[in-house]
Amino acid sequence: MLAPMDTISSVVHPRTDCRLCGSADLTQIMDFGQTPLANAYLSSKELDQPEVFASLVVNFCNNCKLVQLRDVVDPKVLFSRYLYVSGTSPVFVAHFADYAKSVTKRFQLSGDSLVIDVGSNDGVLLTQFKKEGTKILGVDPAENIAAEATQSGIPTLAKFFTPETATGVEAEYGKASVITANNVFAHTDDVIGFVEAVKVLMAKDGAFIFEVQYLKDLVEQNLFDIIYHEHLLYYHITPLIPFFKSKGLRVFDVEHIPTHGGSIRVYVGWDDGPHATSTHVEEMCKGESDLNAVHTYEAFMTRIASGKEKLVAMIADIRDQGKRIVGFGAPAKATTLCYAYGIDATMLEYIVDDSPLKQGLYMPGTHILIKPSSALYEDKPDYCVILAWNFAVPIVKNHQKFIENGGIFISPVPEPHILS
Ligand SMILES: [Zn+2]
Incomplete structure (x- = not known):
């Protein structure tokens, strides 16, 4: 089960104007619901204490086309538990x-x-x-x-x-x-x-x-x-x-x-x-026309919904076969992925991460335990979803032994698929 949704509203302030141009002509393009703060990892003692959740809503400015979050979480709360160095x-x-x-x-x-x-x-x-x-x-x-x-x-x-x-x-x-x-x-x-x-x-x-x-x-x-x-x-x-x-x-x-x-x-x-404007600037703008229209984001959210269905079905299928599945990497983005996809500790047994700062802590909201990557060899799970997908290449390279032992890596993006 996911954690209860305790919102501490005083630390969250919705923004009603565009941060760049000041326009109030904003359209809501994404809503991931109430989610925990992505970097608020928990110790075992904190598991039964209330967590801060805030709505994760994305707005599009119809005037200047900037994509931006609606809600601002008080930086003192947001960065108070920052582990990333x-x-x-x-x-x-x-x-x-x-x-x-x-x-x-x-x-x-x-x-x-x-x-x-x-x-x-x-x-x-x-x-x-x-x-x-x-x-x-x-x-x-x-x-x-x-x-x-x-x-x-x-x-x-x-x-x-x-x-x-x-x-x-x-x-x-x-x-x-x-x-x-x-x-x-x-x-x-x-x-x-x-x-x-x-x-x-x-x-x-x-x-x-x-x-x-x-x-x-x-x-x-x-x-x-x-x-x-x-x-x-x-x-x-x-x-x-x-x-x-x-x-x-x-x-x-x-x-x-x-x-x-x-x-x-x-x-x-x-x-x-004195700096002359490079042609790269105009070239890049030319490639951005899709990003200036709301329907692009509607299509994006449809793809995310189908990615969720696919990953949840893959995990259910693996577990139905009596196989075991864990995650690799506990970056902040793993909080959004697990939470938005409804993936909790009953689906991913634990997550491994090479940062000693995170080992022994639990993921915000989903309370999935973070272990050292040696668990892949000592505990020998069958499947491993790479949540730190930007490091997929070094992770697969460094863990060839997991693959040689019969382990299988899964990437969740751009849509869930088996890597090896
Ligand atoms: Zn704007």
Whole structure:
């Protein structure tokens, strides 16, 4: 059985206007019902205590076409139990090393150039810029993580990125050649305040570069599980161009990159700044026409409903044969997937995850236990659904022995299928 739906309404605030253009002309395109907070993993002692649930509803702005969550969960509640520390994942370390190299080269950064990373976490990106020889500064509201990063040589301010924070930073450090923000630009309810802060700090020839998951990949690959309360905005390029223009800024380039199932790296400068606008920007907009129509999302939700039916039937079939099935990976998106698909501990016996931080905890809402991946060999389940599907390739590669022992991996996306 799923957990009772205890909503603490005071921590949830519905938004009635578009976060980019302010229009109130919004259409509801998705409703995943009341879901638990995706990162609120539970210890065994907390299993009988009430959990915070909030409605997971997605709106479409008919004016600028931005796709966004309706409800905002108080960040203090949302991020109070955050376990994810980016530097722990080797895939991301390699990604950020390439990123720092390419940005340093493209913008000819030197020892005088300041790079500011917003939402810098443990300093995984800034560590790479430090190696490239630039000046660095992190901004991250998580005090414990900021203190640890500072101690390990990555100076980090424990603050939210607001115009006030930016004014203080500028007074002390001067203007930034590059301001980076990875995923946090999709986490912020006050996008306008964020961009005002960028404007305080960005040098005349500077660049604001942010990475966010790409709405087109989300829709085309049926990646509905990346929708959860931390992710308030689901970007495509079309709404961003007029938004930045209205702020005196210009999107001058965009790259499509594979992170998190498909992301975009967007480059923004001053509208009258020196960076010529790449043809990539217009090309990408041309490929987005489907994303600007509500019927695309109706078709998307129909596909999600059929994916649910298929996965639930697969699991029932496996269990009817007396076989055992578990999950691999307990990222935040697994909470949305399990909850939206109604998959609980009676269907997946447990989930394995390589992060020691999560082992021994239980999934929010569904209360599925998280174990180390050694359980695949000690306990020998027959099937394993890869919930961390963005790591499916390394997971299958690292667990050939599970397959050799007769184990079978299942991927839940783009529609449920057997992998091996
Ligand atoms: Zn809008």
